[in-house]
Amino acid sequence: MTAKANYILSISMDVDADKEALFNEVYDTEHIPLLLKVPGVVSAKRCKLEPLAMIIGGERKTVVMEGEPKYMAFYELESPEVLVSEAWAKAVDSGRWPGEVRPYTRNRRHVLRKLIG
Numbered sequence: 001m002t003a004k005a006n007y008i009l010s011i012s013m014d015v016d017a018d019k020e021a022l023f024n025e026v027y028d029t030e031h032i033p034l035l036l037k038v039p040g041v042v043s044a045k046r047c048k049l050e051p052l053a054m055i056i057g058g059e060r061k062t063v064v065m066e067g068e069p070k071y072m073a074f075y076e077l078e079s080p081e082v083l084v085s086e087a088w089a090k091a092v093d094s095g096r097w098p099g100e101v102r103p104y105t106r107n108r109r110h111v112l113r114k115l116i117g
Helices: 017-036 080-084 086-092 097-104
Strands: 007-015 041-048 052-056 059-063 071-077 105-114
Touching: 007 017, 017 041, 017 071, 017 086, 017 097, 071 080, 080 086, 097 105
Parallel strands: none
Antiparallel strands: 007 071, 007 105, 041 071, 052 059
């Protein structure tokens, strides 16, 4: 985490299989770069759900994550006010995201957390 970040916003979702390539291309080349220009957005990273096996209490366990969205993005923010700023509002509705990608996403989750350590 960067020193300027006080909050983490996680946004997760699934996308229709036939739009997955477009989703990833637009997210990486347009959506995140636009959001990184918003004052107060410190950083952004994306990740994809992977199968999980781990050892707990000396026993190997496979964890099934039913219902969890496949994709997630993490944004480090200086404050929650970033999310209600004019710059944020403009960025989230710019480019191909609102018309060509957002309509094909589902199971969306938005979670804001304050960093405490």
